[in-house]
Structures are given as structure tokens and as C-alpha cells.
Amino acid sequence: MMGQESAQSPPGPERLADVFSVRDIDLTEGGIRYYGDPVTDAAQVIRQVGPTFRQHGYRVRLQSESGGHVLVATERSLGVDGVPWRNVALAAATLLSTLYAGTRWYGLSVVEEPAVLWRAWPFAAAVMGILAVHEFGHYALSRYHEVQASLPYFIPLPFNVIGTLGAVIRMQDNIPDRRALFDIGVAGPLAGLVATVAVTAVGVTLDPIYVAGGLISRIELGYPPLIQGIAALLGESLSYSDPNLLPNPVVIGGWVGAFVTFLNLIPVGQLDGAHISRSLVGERMDAVQLVVPLGLFGLAGYLVAFEGGRGAPLWGFWGVIALVFSRAGTATPLVETPLGPRRRALGVLTLVLGALCFVPVPIVVAV
Structure with a gap:
């Protein structure tokens, strides 16, 4: 400490x-x-x-x-003074909310038997593990560049099917240059992607779960190319002839990791994608942020026109979020020294990997 x-x-x-x-x-x-x-x-x-x-x-x-x-x-303070009780409390609350969400994916009832909450630990560990690896990637590079940042704040979301809204760290400092902004921004998604691949690879080899009735049986997940590719490489399936069979909840944890990675790489505001893009294109970032909401609204319109509206509310909502985030501005480094070719290549690679986490209709609740 x-x-x-x-x-x-x-x-x-x-x-x-x-x-x-x-x-x-x-x-x-x-x-x-x-x-x-x-x-x-x-x-x-x-x-x-x-x-x-x-x-x-x-x-x-x-x-x-x-x-x-x-x-x-x-x-400036680069360390941690005392026990970060707020971080600990939020992490504990998120653990409970993801455990509860996990019981639904396992077809368990906490109301009938409260002790079954702990049987959902693989799902909770998968989701929180990916989020923690992502945020500590940011934190580690913040410390490396001597930028003051908080420990991760997990965000619980009780009664949601994944149990959380993710996790964040707060950068409470001036960013010295574009290299530091890039390294801090790219570290989270890359670390999170490694964790997502590992979790998904484990999950697809585990037995599927039989869930009859209830909300979970009516949820249709769209698996992005990253998740589908891992399953294909391992010769495993993500769908079954029996509609009551669902992939192991650990796979759902991998899906959460891919979905969160894509959302974080949207280049607006203080999202990771904005830090990476700001480092790559400099002050031309304002033009990028004008295009992003239009793209998200366009995607929502396409889904309304050609997919019966499936997934349209989600991207319409994120179009509004992108507008709000873009008005808040992006992180501005003190020194505008351009990135070298290695960082530029890594930045492009990260954005391409983020695209592999995208699926037009990620989640739908069947009526």
C-alpha cells in the first residue's frame, strides 16, 4: 500500500x-x-x-x-491511502447482484432456496473477472505513466440478467501526452479481450444448462464473431435442438465481456475508444464524435426497416448516450506529440478486435 x-x-x-x-x-x-x-x-x-x-x-x-x-x-497522489471502503462495498454489492443474475441462467430459484445463490459462482466469477482484468489494465498503465487514478468501481444492477452495469476507474489527473493517453486507453480493452477469450474458451467446453420456462428461456443472445470463432475453433456449439438447453452460463460471461468491450470502444466522450482515437487522430477527434451518433441512429433505423425493430431500441439508446458523451468532451493530453508506428498499429488492431465483438442484435427477449 x-x-x-x-x-x-x-x-x-x-x-x-x-x-x-x-x-x-x-x-x-x-x-x-x-x-x-x-x-x-x-x-x-x-x-x-x-x-x-x-x-x-x-x-x-x-x-x-x-x-x-x-x-x-x-x-497528486499515486497510491492508495487506507482501505478503499467504497470500492470494496460496490464490489461486494456487484458480486451479490451477479450471483443472483447467475441463478437465473442456471435455472435456480433463490426464493425457494436462498442457499443456491452460491451455486452461480462460475457465472459471477466470469463476469466480474473480465471486468476486473479490464479495469486493472487501465489502472496498471495509469500507474506506469504516473497518472493519478482510482481503483475500479464496480456498478451493481440488481434484477438485471447480467447483474451489473460494468466497472469504471476515475482518472483524476492531467494526462501528460498522447502516448500516455493511448497506453491507458488501450490497456483495458486488450486485457479484457484476453480475459474474454479465456472465459469463453472454458465456457464452451462446459455442459449446457437445462432451463425450462421463465425469462431466461425467452432470451435470445446474438453471439459476435469473436465468440462464434472461439466455439468453432474448439468444435463446440452455441445452440441446441432442444430450446430449453442453453450454453453454460460461463459462456454468457464471455458474451458480457465481448459486449462490454465493444461498447467501451465506441469513440465518444471518456470511453476507451475515445482515448484511443484521440491519441491516433489528435484534435480531429471532434469530427469523429459527430459521425458516431449518426452511425448508431442509422443502425437503429436499419434494424427497424429490415429486422422488425429487433435490437433497434438498444442502439437508439446508445445514439442518445453518444450525443451526451460527445458534448462532455474527451481527455486532452498536455503534449500533442504524435504516436509512433507501433502504437498506431496496435490502436488499429484493437479497434478491429472490438469490431469482432459487435453483433447487430446482441440480445432480444422473445414474446
Whole structure:
């Protein structure tokens, strides 16, 4: 367990004079506030002063208060102080919600026999394992590049068929350059894909589950090329002549991993795909974010026109989400040094692998 790194004395006003005219300074616990006005374009202030503050052990942001501007510098902390109880509580809640979701995939009733909750542990382990590997991929590269980030926050979703909305980490720091932004962004999907392949390979070799009646028997999953390819390579099936036979719930965990990977690679806002794409195309990212919602709405329209609307609500919803996320902006590195050819190739490969996780109609509940 590591604590906060020791910060140096914060930069004096004279170090900021070229971009920010300081009128007053207020020392706070763990930081400092500079009141004044930008000398240059406000959007460029952080890029200009950010590297200086990082050298002194601070992260910085520019905000407006009472008609004026304030540079808020906060000491950076790269470690974990004490027990992260919020993370632990959310992980425990998500474990319970995924266990409950798993009982439905196994055809078990918690109402009739509460102890059967623990028999769904393979499903819960598959889903939470993939999510954890994904998020700790981000966390590890954040630490490597000395970018302050939180431990993963799991998001429970009781009574949902997968039991969770996924997991996130919070980057609470200025990103030093495009290489760091790329490495942090790409690490999660690649790590998650490795876990997804492993989980799916195990799952397709396990016995299918007999589930008669109930919601689960009416759910139709669309398996993306990645999942289908793994099953084909191992000579296993994903469908059965008996409609009451379903793939082992561990396979469903792999499906969750592929679905989450694709959604995370949509290039808008603060999603992984946006970090990767922003690193690859630089400030042209604004044009990319204009196209993405149109593509998602177009996909929803296609499904309405040619597939009876199956899957259309999902992509229509994500079209709205993409619009909202794009308005929130993407992570902006302090230095715009272009990526080298190896990172560019890896970025393209990651996006291609993400495409293998896509299926137009991922899930449908049959009436």
C-alpha cells in the first residue's frame, strides 16, 4: 500500500505569467488556488501550465468562479491511502447482484432456496473477472505513466440478467501526452479481450444448462464473431435442438465481456475508444464524435426497416448516450506529440478486435 507522493513547493505566479495573470493566491489543504485571468485562450492555459505543475507534484484545472477564473492546483497522489471502503462495498454489492443474475441462467430459484445463490459462482466469477482484468489494465498503465487514478468501481444492477452495469476507474489527473493517453486507453480493452477469450474458451467446453420456462428461456443472445470463432475453433456449439438447453452460463460471461468491450470502444466522450482515437487522430477527434451518433441512429433505423425493430431500441439508446458523451468532451493530453508506428498499429488492431465483438442484435427477449 502506497501513500501520497510528496509535492514540491507550488509554482510561483511568475512561472505562470505568460498564460495566466495572477491577482491573488489562496493556500488550501493539499493545494493552492490562483485567482486571475487567462492571458491566452482559456483552452490553452492547462496545456501551457500543466507540465510545470506535474513537475512540482500537482494536477491543475481551470474553472470560473463569480465571473473570474481560478487555477486550482491539487497535490497528486499515486497510491492508495487506507482501505478503499467504497470500492470494496460496490464490489461486494456487484458480486451479490451477479450471483443472483447467475441463478437465473442456471435455472435456480433463490426464493425457494436462498442457499443456491452460491451455486452461480462460475457465472459471477466470469463476469466480474473480465471486468476486473479490464479495469486493472487501465489502472496498471495509469500507474506506469504516473497518472493519478482510482481503483475500479464496480456498478451493481440488481434484477438485471447480467447483474451489473460494468466497472469504471476515475482518472483524476492531467494526462501528460498522447502516448500516455493511448497506453491507458488501450490497456483495458486488450486485457479484457484476453480475459474474454479465456472465459469463453472454458465456457464452451462446459455442459449446457437445462432451463425450462421463465425469462431466461425467452432470451435470445446474438453471439459476435469473436465468440462464434472461439466455439468453432474448439468444435463446440452455441445452440441446441432442444430450446430449453442453453450454453453454460460461463459462456454468457464471455458474451458480457465481448459486449462490454465493444461498447467501451465506441469513440465518444471518456470511453476507451475515445482515448484511443484521440491519441491516433489528435484534435480531429471532434469530427469523429459527430459521425458516431449518426452511425448508431442509422443502425437503429436499419434494424427497424429490415429486422422488425429487433435490437433497434438498444442502439437508439446508445445514439442518445453518444450525443451526451460527445458534448462532455474527451481527455486532452498536455503534449500533442504524435504516436509512433507501433502504437498506431496496435490502436488499429484493437479497434478491429472490438469490431469482432459487435453483433447487430446482441440480445432480444422473445414474446
